Amino acid sequence: MLTIKEISKTFNPNTITEKLALHDVSLHLAPGDFVTVIGGNGAGKSTLMNCVAGTYPVDEGSIEIAGTDITKWPEHRRAKFIGRVFQDPMMGTAANMQIEENLAIAARRGKRPTLRWSSTAKDRDHYRELLAGLHLGLEDRLTSKVGLLSGGQRQALTLLMATMAEPKLLLLDEHTAALDPKTAEKVLSLTREIVSRQHLTTLMITHNMRDALKFGNRLIMMYGGQILFDIPEEKKKHLEVKDLLAMFEQAAGSELVSDSLLLS
Amino acid sequence: MDLVISTVSQGLLWALLAIGVYITFRVLDIADLTVEGSFPLGAAVAAKLLTSGAHPVTAILIACIAGALAGVVTGFLCTKLKIPALLAGILTMIALYSVNLRIMGKANLPLLSQDTIFSITKIPGLDAGLTVLAIGAVIVLLVAVLNYWFFGTELGTAIRATGCNPHMIRANGIDTDIMVVLGLLLSNALVAMSGALVAQSNGFADVGMGVGTIVIGLASVIIGEVLFGTRSFKNCLISVILGSIVYRAVIAIVLQMGMPPNDLKLFTAILVALALSMPLLQARWNKFRREVTR
Numbered sequence: 350m351l352t353i354k355e356i357s358k359t360f361n362p363n364t365i366t367e368k369l370a371l372h373d374v375s376l377h378l379a380p381g382d383f384v385t386v387i388g389g390n391g392a393g394k395s396t397l398m399n400c401v402a403g404t405y406p407v408d409e410g411s412i413e414i415a416g417t418d419i420t421k422w423p424e425h426r427r428a429k430f431i432g433r434v435f436q437d438p439m440m441g442t443a444a445n446m447q448i449e450e451n452l453a454i455a456a457r458r459g460k461r462p463t464l465r466w467s468s469t470a471k472d473r474d475h476y477r478e479l480l481a482g483l484h485l486g487l488e489d490r491l492t493s494k495v496g497l498l499s500g501g502q503r504q505a506l507t508l509l510m511a512t513m514a515e516p517k518l519l520l521l522d523e524h525t526a527a528l529d530p531k532t533a534e535k536v537l538s539l540t541r542e543i544v545s546r547q548h549l550t551t552l553m554i555t556h557n558m559r560d561a562l563k564f565g566n567r568l569i570m571m572y573g574g575q576i577l578f579d580i581p582e583e584k585k586k587h588l589e590v591k592d593l594l595a596m597f598e599q600a601a602g603s604e605l606v607s608d609s610l611l612l613s
Numbered sequence: 614m615d616l617v618i619s620t621v622s623q624g625l626l627w628a629l630l631a632i633g634v635y636i637t638f639r640v641l642d643i644a645d646l647t648v649e650g651s652f653p654l655g656a657a658v659a660a661k662l663l664t665s666g667a668h669p670v671t672a673i674l675i676a677c678i679a680g681a682l683a684g685v686v687t688g689f690l691c692t693k694l695k696i697p698a699l700l701a702g703i704l705t706m707i708a709l710y711s712v713n714l715r716i717m718g719k720a721n722l723p724l725l726s727q728d729t730i731f732s733i734t735k736i737p738g739l740d741a742g743l744t745v746l747a748i749g750a751v752i753v754l755l756v757a758v759l760n761y762w763f764f765g766t767e768l769g770t771a772i773r774a775t776g777c778n779p780h781m782i783r784a785n786g787i788d789t790d791i792m793v794v795l796g797l798l799l800s801n802a803l804v805a806m807s808g809a810l811v812a813q814s815n816g817f818a819d820v821g822m823g824v825g826t827i828v829i830g831l832a833s834v835i836i837g838e839v840l841f842g843t844r845s846f847k848n849c850l851i852s853v854i855l856g857s858i859v860y861r862a863v864i865a866i867v868l869q870m871g872m873p874p875n876d877l878k879l880f881t882a883i884l885v886a887l888a889l890s891m892p893l894l895q896a897r898w899n900k901f902r903r904e905v906t907r
Contacts, residue, residue: 402784428786441784443777450770451781459786462767510785 350550351378351401351518356410358396358574370396371407372574378518383544383551385561387593388571394554397571398522401552403427415517429459432511432549434504434524441507444496448487448506451495452476455510479509483539501532505539512543519544521553525560537564558590572601618742620865624858625749626814627829629756629807631837631857632850634830636800639849640764641776641793643691646702646827648804650709651683653823655805657713660722660818669730673809680805681798683709688794706823713820720820729813745814752810756803757850763799764846772796773846804830825878828885833857835888 358371371393378384388394400407403424411420414430435441442451453468453476468476473491480488483505487498495503504524511519521540525533541564544551555561561568566582570593577600580588630652637645655676662672683705690701714720731745739747763769774782775792783789804826812818837856843849867880887894 423788425783425786425788428784431784433784435780435784440778440780443774443781445777446770446774450774453767454770454774454782454785454787457767457785462771462787464763464766464768466765467767467770 350380350382350415351376351552352413353377353397353401354411354413356400356407356412358400358405358407362408370574371400373410374574374576375410376569376576376579378550378552380550381548382567383549383565384553384567384569385565386552386554386569386571387556387558387561388577392571393574394571395522396574398520398552398554401518402431402433402520430517431520432458432514432516432518433520434507434511434522436523436526438500438503438507438527441510442495442503445494447492448480448495448498449473449476449491451506451510452479452513455513458514458516479513483509499532501528501536504528504532504536508536508540508543512547512549515547515549517550519549519551521551523554523556526556540564558593562588562590562593570597572597577601615742616865616869618746620861621858622742622745622749622814623811624861625746625753625854626810627807627833627861628749628753628854628857629803629810630826630830631833631853632756632760633800633803633807634827635834635849635853636760636796636803638831638834639776640773641796641800643698643776643793643797644702644827645684645687645797645800646699647683647687647705647709647797647801648702648827648830649823649825650706650713651680651801651804651823652808652811652826653713653818653820654683654709654716655680655808656812656818656822657716657722657808657820658805659809660724660812661716661718663724663727663729663813664722669728669733669813673730673806676809677802677806680808681802683805684797684799684801685794687801688790688797692790692793709823710820717818717820721817722819723817724813725816729816730810731813749810752806753854756806757854761847761850768795825881828878828881829860832881832885832888833860835885836860836863839888839891 353374353376355373355375356371357373360368360370374393374397386394386397399405401412403419403422407420411418413419419427419430433441449468453472456472476491477488485502485505487502487506495506498506508524525536528536537560543549551565553565562585566585568580568585570577578596630648634648637643658676658679659672662675663669687701687705690696690704691698696704731741731748734744734748736744736747764773771782771787772792772795775787775789776796779789782792808822833856834853835856836859837852837854838849840859841848841852841855843852864877868874872880
């Protein structure tokens with residue numbers, strides 16, 4: 350579903366702040382793969398995701414989704430294939446607009462906007478049904494402004510918006526990192542429910558190694574702009590956090606572990 | 614009574630400018646100074662066409678198109694050439710000064726003997742003053758309804774979301790550059806329409822009539838929002854129109870009280886500065902009061 354071939358990305362090239370963020374990264378996701386991504390700060394996780402989403406162009410290499418080469422596509426055009434949930438709960442929704450208006454925009458992700466009224470009575474019934482599935486009581490608040498919702502509610506809404514027009518690829522960039530543990534857990538179980546119901550091909554960055562092991566069928570660990578290892582389902586099932594740490598130590602050198610990996 | 618009628622009519626004709634400023638300042642979240650050039654552009658185009666014998670309605674529509682083009686120029690400068698929006702607006706505004714002089718051929722074009730939208734409309738029982746009021750009301754109502762409809766469509770919603778959260782709307786497949794250009798186009802078309810109507814009501818177009826229009830627009834938007842609320846988009850539109858009328862009333866009152874007309878712009882600037890700093894001043898005042906009562 351997603352094929353990344355040898356992509357590289359350097360920020361601020363030829364300056365004193367030059368930073369090689371991705372170095373020859375290749376990755377292939379089969380349809381239905383749910384891959385969790387871990388790695389320390391500056392490992393390149395978010396850069397990888399932003400390069401796939403088109404936030405920044407890549408310097409080298411190519412990116413394909415569902416057989417289409419999208420390497421040169423601008424961000425908004427890639428949205429046809431990609432649903433995204435950001436780390437910042439404020440980023441995925443328009444705060445000054447109603448829940449209904451946000452959903453109407455997401456329902457038409459990747460389509461050219463027309464001069465039709467943005468949502469009809471039939472659309473609203475559909476939105477209510479979808480919102481009821483979140484179990485947050487939002488189905489009665491279609492005309493509330495999104496800015497009135499809590500961070501957890503906004504993140505759940507963003508998740509719904511990212512998946513309501515079925516994406517070929519779902520990108521989750523530490524989407525629970527800004528939430529309190531209890532809310533984070535709720536949003537994560539909602540994520541699992543939606544991903545498995547729609548068989549979505551998913552890439553999920555997390556800082557939490559336990560979540561990385563608990564969710565998904567594959568795990569990749571990044572370090573220094575490269576994929577350090579890629580663990581398939583059978584092997585992942587039997588791993589624990591301490592095994593991950595040991596693997597990282599072996600691959601990257603022990604003195605780096607405490608500095609570059611946030612333990613949780 | 615005459616003063617009340619002319620105040621309200623002026624408020625209505627300038628309300629189109631206020632709606633235009635609302636679209637850029639609030640919906641797109643851009644302070645667009647193109648307005649200072651597109652307002653006199655609308656006046657100049659309409660005046661030139663009227664003196665050349667065009668029908669007033671045609672003159673107003675072509676003035677709108679000219680304003681829309683001015684908006685597109687600013688949009689191109691700020692999206693494709695990445696010039697900061699404020700500077701892009703200033704560039705277009707300055708360029709329009711020369712363009713407006715070229716259109717009119719001189720600095721001031723009187724419309725004394727020409728037919729205008731207000732002189733050709735004969736409504737039984739209404740004198741000249743009430744005719745301006747009636748036509749102003751009809752046009753503003755029409756523009757407000759059209760705006761309400763447009764900003765409720767898929768395209769209009771996308772423009773609103775662009776101003777609110779560009780990340781979100783790009784992630785949903787909308788080209789924010791196009792949305793910004795469309796917003797500026799619509800805004801400046803309305804501003805030019807306002808200029809075309811004001812010129813016809815005043816009986817002349819002047820190259821300097823744009824000075825301070827952005828501040829007048831902002832004053833109307835802010836006064837309207839404070840007095841009449843911002844609950845929904847419909848509410849905002851109504852607030853902005855009423856804000857424009859209240860602004861004219863305030864001006865009429867201070868002039869009646871004997872303020873020299875030359876001080877008007879200074880007065881307006883202070884009014885807007887106060888209104889814009891209101892949230893901060895209010896927070897400070899509340900904090901101060903809490904500390905005093907403790």
